[in-house]
Amino acid sequence: MSATPNPIDMAKYVSAKRALDYVQDGMRIGLGTGSTAAWMVRCLGEMIRQDGLRVTGVPTSSRTADLARECGVPIATLEDVKWLDLTIDGADEFDPDLSLIKGGGGALLQEKIVATASDMMVVITDKSKQVDHLGAFPLPVEVIPFGWQTTKALIEESLIGMDVAGRQVTLRLNRDASYRTDEGNLILDLHLRRIGNPRQLSLVLNQIPGVVENGLFLDICDVVIMGDAEGGVEVRDINNGSVTQERVDLRDADNIFVSVSD
Numbered sequence: 654m655s656a657t658p659n660p661i662d663m664a665k666y667v668s669a670k671r672a673l674d675y676v677q678d679g680m681r682i683g684l685g686t687g688s689t690a691a692w693m694v695r696c697l698g699e700m701i702r703q704d705g706l707r708v709t710g711v712p713t714s715s716r717t718a719d720l721a722r723e724c725g726v727p728i729a730t731l732e733d734v735k736w737l738d739l740t741i742d743g744a745d746e747f748d749p750d751l752s753l754i755k756g757g758g759g760a761l762l763q764e765k766i767v768a769t770a771s772d773m774m775v776v777i778t779d780k781s782k783q784v785d786h787l788g789a790f791p792l793p794v795e796v797i798p799f800g801w802q803t804t805k806a807l808i809e810e811s812l813i814g815m816d817v818a819g820r821q822v823t824l825r826l827n828r829d830a831s832y833r834t835d836e837g838n839l840i841l842d843l844h845l846r847r848i849g850n851p852r853q854l855s856l857v858l859n860q861i862p863g864v865v866e867n868g869l870f871l872d873i874c875d876v877v878i879m880g881d882a883e884g885g886v887e888v889r890d891i892n893n894g895s896v897t898q899e900r901v902d903l904r905d906a907d908n909i910f911v912s913v914s915d
């Protein structure tokens with residue numbers, strides 16, 4: 654990556670930086686997965702190094718665990734800490750209720766367990782993730798490998814009569830092989846185009862034998878932060894209904910971008 658940030662990385666950095674305002678000394682923090690969450694882990698590492706902040710991070714994937722180690726963020730398992738004060742993570746889509754689709758990076762299972770075991774979930778995004786209705790982004794569903802074709806057929810059958818605009822289900826691939834999650838499971842992507850009733854869909858999917866979890870995060874997210882490349886953020890808080898427009902101090906941005914390009 655070059656030291657001159659592209660606007661997409663800058664927007665991700667801006668939302669990550671604003672999310673760290675929620676972090677306090679001594680907190681146990683769920684560390685999300687994905688390109689936006691990676692900026693949060695890097696910035697958290699900087700806060701630990703520069704300000705002596707003491708926190709414990711619980712990573713939601715092996716990728717995030719590796720990055721946290723690299724950035725000097727102390728990590729523990731959910732088994733160690735049991736409960737978290739805060740989780741900061743990215744999302745593939747969010748709607749006006751702050752319902753989410755997650756799992757574009759395949760980490761939805763650990764992400765959902767960790768976010769659900771947190772007092773608060775803050776989601777860091779940019780404008781491209783904002784939608785009126787979930788579903789344009791294919792919904793990831795994690796399934797166990799045993800009998801996955803049967804599970805796929807049962808999912809397809811369950812979509813008949815469901816309020817969705819598309820019904821295609823595809824096995825996620827990694828080059829020529831099937832994609833494997835950290836748990837060794839498979840991902841089926843549901844191309845639904847528009848999900849009319851996310852709650853009903855989530856319940857139906859999770860009742861199918863072989864389905865481990867789906868990527869709908871409902872009533873889990875408390876705050877969505879949308880960053881832009883110029884340092885502007887919109888902060889939406891579902892608990893008090895507030896929507897605020899703010900600016901993030903970009904003075905430290907150069908240090909982070911230079912260290913990433915090294």
Ligand SMILES: O=C[C@H](O)[C@H](O)[C@H](O)COP(=O)(O)O
Pocket residue numbers: 685686687688689690742743744745754755756757758759760761764
């Ligand atoms: O499995 C991956 C996660 O749910 C990510 O948080 C999500 O895909 C967003 O990733 P990114 O920030 O790279 O767009």
